[in-house]
Amino acid sequence: MSHLEHLDFLARVARDHAGQQADEAPPILGPVLKALRASDASLEGKTYEFSGTNSVGPGWLIQSKPQRSDCPLLTAIENLLSQVVGQNPGTAHFIDIAHLGTAPDNFWMLDRIAEALVQLAGHSRQPITVRYLEGNPHDPDKPHAFAFANKVLEMTRGQTQLANMRMFFGNLDVPWLLGIDDRLPGSWNHAKIFAADGASSIVGGMNYWGDYRPGGNPLYDVAIQVDGQAAASSQRYADYLWSAGVGYGSWSSHRSLTLGDSELGSAMPPSFSSFPPPPPASGRLPVLGVGNLGLWGIRDQRMLIEEYEFNLHFEPIHPQNTYHSLMESPNVPLRFPFWRWDYGSAAAQQASAAARHLVLQQMGQGQRIRVSQQKIADTDTANTSDPAKGFVVWPGNFLDDMAGALRRGADVDILLSHHEAYYSGGYSDDMGGEALRGVIESRAGTASGTLTIRQTPPGVYNHGKVWIADDQAFFVGSDNIYPGYLQEYGYVVADQALTHQFVSDYWDPIWQEAVAVS
Numbered sequence: 001m002s003h004l005e006h007l008d009f010l011a012r013v014a015r016d017h018a019g020q021q022a023d024e025a026p027p028i029l030g031p032v033l034k035a036l037r038a039s040d041a042s043l044e045g046k047t048y049e050f051s052g053t054n055s056v057g058p059g060w061l062i063q064s065k066p067q068r069s070d071c072p073l074l075t076a077i078e079n080l081l082s083q084v085v086g087q088n089p090g091t092a093h094f095i096d097i098a099h100l101g102t103a104p105d106n107f108w109m110l111d112r113i114a115e116a117l118v119q120l121a122g123h124s125r126q127p128i129t130v131r132y133l134e135g136n137p138h139d140p141d142k143p144h145a146f147a148f149a150n151k152v153l154e155m156t157r158g159q160t161q162l163a164n165m166r167m168f169f170g171n172l173d174v175p176w177l178l179g180i181d182d183r184l185p186g187s188w189n190h191a192k193i194f195a196a197d198g199a200s201s202i203v204g205g206m207n208y209w210g211d212y213r214p215g216g217n218p219l220y221d222v223a224i225q226v227d228g229q230a231a232a233s234s235q236r237y238a239d240y241l242w243s244a245g246v247g248y249g250s251w252s253s254h255r256s257l258t259l260g261d262s263e264l265g266s267a268m269p270p271s272f273s274s275f276p277p278p279p280p281a282s283g284r285l286p287v288l289g290v291g292n293l294g295l296w297g298i299r300d301q302r303m304l305i306e307e308y309e310f311n312l313h314f315e316p317i318h319p320q321n322t323y324h325s326l327m328e329s330p331n332v333p334l335r336f337p338f339w340r341w342d343y344g345s346a347a348a349q350q351a352s353a354a355a356r357h358l359v360l361q362q363m364g365q366g367q368r369i370r371v372s373q374q375k376i377a378d379t380d381t382a383n384t385s386d387p388a389k390g391f392v393v394w395p396g397n398f399l400d401d402m403a404g405a406l407r408r409g410a411d412v413d414i415l416l417s418h419h420e421a422y423y424s425g426g427y428s429d430d431m432g433g434e435a436l437r438g439v440i441e442s443r444a445g446t447a448s449g450t451l452t453i454r455q456t457p458p459g460v461y462n463h464g465k466v467w468i469a470d471d472q473a474f475f476v477g478s479d480n481i482y483p484g485y486l487q488e489y490g491y492v493v494a495d496q497a498l499t500h501q502f503v504s505d506y507w508d509p510i511w512q513e514a515v516a517v518s
Contacts, residue, residue, distance in 0.1 A: 025050050026286050026494040028472045032358045033288075040348035046240040047291045048351040051229030055283030056498070061505055062204065064212050064221040066460050071214050073206045074109055076225055077194050081116050084196040085128065092126040094275040096238045098193040098489075099208045101134035101171070104147045108210035114152050121156075121165035121259050128165040131269045133241060135188030135487065136173050145171040149255050149264055162259035168269035170246035170254045172487060174296055187294035189241065191489035192223070192478045198232030198278040200225060203491050204476050205465040219427060219463040220456065220510055222372075224476045226491060228281035233289035235272040237489055242269060245296070245487070285495055290351040292479060292488040300336075300346065304485070307339050308332055308393075317394055319377070322435040323423050326379060328387035333396030334483040352479040352488050353397075359469050359492070360401045365409035369402070370507055371481070372466035374417040375429040376436050378482035384423050392431070393483045394439070402451075403443035411450045412440075415507075415514055417462040418455055427461035433517035454514035462510070465490065474502050 025033055029050065036048050062076045085093045097113070117130060136145050149169040156162050172189040192208075195201035204223020212218045246252045246268075256267040295301050317331035337346030338357060347354040363369050376395065383390030402412055419432035433453040441447050456462050467481075468474040477490015493499070 024052065025288070026472070028359060028362065028469060029286070029288055029492065029494050031362070032355050032492075035358055036348045036351055036354060039346070039354075043348040043351070045233075045236055047237060047293060047348055048289065048355075049233040049236065050286070050288045051233060052286045053281040053283050054226050054228030054230045054285040054287045055281070056224070056226060056285065060225050061502065062202065062206075062223040062225060063506060064206060064218045066217050066220070068218060069214050071109065071212055071218075073202070073208075073212060073223060074112055076202055076223070077113060078116055080194065080196060080200050080202060080225065081120060084200050085120050086123060089124045090126060092276075093124070093128045093197055094235070094272055095128065095130045096133075096193055096195045096235045096272065097130065098133040098189060098191045098238055098241070100188075100190050100192070101136040101144060102207065102209050103144050104151070106210045107147075107151070108213045109208045110148055111151075113208060114148070114155060117165070117167075118152070118155055118162065118259070121162040124164055126164065129270060129275070130165065130167040131170070131238060131242065132167060133170045133172060133189055133238060133246065135190055136171050137186065137188045145253065146255050146264070149257060152259070153257055153261075153264060156259040157262055158260060160260040165259045167257045167259070168254065168267070169256070170242060170252065172241060172245045172252050174245070174252070174294065176301060187296070187485050188487065190478050190484070190486035191237075191241075191291065193234050193238060193489055195231050195234045195238075198235055198272070198275070200227045201231035201234040203234060203478075203489060205463055205478055217459070219461050221463040222466060222476055222506055224491060224493070226285070226287055228283045228285070228287075230287040230289050230491060232272075232278065234489060237289065237291040239271045239273060241487060243271065285493065285498065288355065288492040288494065290355045290477075290490060290492060292352045292486065293349045294487045295485045300349070303339070303346070304334065304336050307334055307336055311396070317439055319431065319435040320438050322432045323384070323430065325384040325387045325423065326382055326392055326431060326435075329382050330391040331377070331394060332391060333394045333399060335396035335400075336483070336485075338397050352477060352490055355492055356467055356475065356479070356481070357397045357401060359473060360398075360467065361404060363405045363408070363410045363469060367470040368411040368413065369405055369470070370413045370415075370466075370468040370503070372415045372462060372464040372507070372510070373481050374427060374461070374463050375431060376414070376416070376481055377431040378484065379430040380425070395481050395483055398481050399440060399443050402440050403445075406440070406444045406448045406451055409450070412452070413511065414453045415462060415511060416453065416455045418458055418460060427463060429455060437517060453517040454511065455517060456510070456514055466506070468499065468503060468507065471496050471499050471503075474499050
C-alpha cells in the first residue's frame, strides 16, 4: 500500500466511525453479545469483552508466508516490547505470553524472545512482571513443561542486577476425568497471545516455534496487533486461565523466577487486574475479544460424550472422495456448546466458537463468507490401521451454518491446507476439500454453484484460523473450526474499511494461489 493509499484508508476508517459511540457494538455483534450475556454475564470481561476504543498501526497485519526471508511475528514481538516496554524504562510493566508448548529443539523463536526479555530487564529501572502460559498436550510426564523456564534460569543465574524482572511459568493441561480412553487426550492451552500493559496485544494462529524460521518453508499463517482496550481484554482472559486453570487442580503446574536466582520457585503471579490501568485509548475501532475455555469439568465432558453417542447413532456423516480409512471411520458432528444438553453457561465458556456461529448464521442473499483453516474435520483421532478403533469429529454448527447460508443465497469460499495423496497428519488437510464439499452440499440439500473450496498448492500449508463475514467483520485468532475444545483466543474486528483491507492484503493473495477443488 502506498503512503497516499494508507492515508486514504485511515481517513475512511475515521469517517466510518464518526458519531459512533465508543461503547456501542456494531449491529453484526449485537446478537453475539446478547447471547453471551444471557448465557453467563459473569464471564464478561473474562472470556468475552467488547470495546470500541481501539486502533491499529501500520504493521497491524502480521503474515507468515512460504519462502520469506524474515519472520514477521518475531519482528512484531520485538517491536512491541521495544515500544511499550523498552522506551519506558521508568515505568512498571506487565507482559503476558501464551502459546502451545514445544520441545527445546524447536525453540528458535523462543530463544530470541528470552534474549529480548533479559535485555529489557537489564535496561528497566522499574519492576517487570512476565506471565508465560503454555499448553503441553498428550504426555502425562510433560518432559518439556518448564523447558523455557529452565532456559531463562540458566541464562540469568547469579545476575542479580536483573532482579527487577519476575517471571511466572504455567502449564495448563486438563485431562479427561471420566475414564475415557486416550483417543481423547484432554484439553490444553492453544491460545497465542503476546500482550503488554493492556496497551498492545498480538493475537493469532502462529505458535512461537521454529516452524516459522525464515529460509525454510514457513506456513501460511496470520496474526494481528491491536492497540487499546482489546489488549487489556486479552490479558484479562489470561487472568482467568491463570486463576481458574493453572491455580486450580492437580492437572496443571507452575513455577516462578526472579531473574538472577539460582533455582525456580513456586509462587503464583499477580493478576493483571491489579496492575495500574493503561491511559484511556483514543481509537475508534470496534473489537470483540473472545476466548474458549475448553473442557474444564466433568459436566462439560459428560455433555460432549452424550452428544457424541447420540449423533453417532442418529446423525452420522458419510464422507466420500477421501482416504478409505477415514470413510470407514465413525464420522460424527458435534455442536457443543449449542446442543440440547447445554445447561446455560456453555456459550459464554466457549465464546470464540459461539461468536463464529452467531455471526456467520446472519449471512444471506448477496453476502459472502470467507473461511481460512488448515482443515474442517478433525482427523487426529482417526486410526488408519483399524478405522473402527478411531473416529473423526466434524463441527456440526459450522456445517449447518454453511448449508443455511447457501440455501439463503450467500456465497461461501473456503480455503484449506493441501490434501496429500496419502494420510500424512501434520499441517495438511487429511479429509480434503472434495469430501468437505460433499458433506456441506448434502446438508444444503443440493449441489451449489456458490460454494467454492480451494486448497493450497502441493508442499504449501495453511495454518490460519480466519473467518470473514462479508465486508462487515473478520476474525483472527487461534481457534480451529473443527471441534478441539482447547483454550483459545481471538479478535472479531467489526469495521468495514479494515475488513476490506484484510481481504485485500491477506485473503486475496492466498486465494489466487490456491487450487480449486472440483
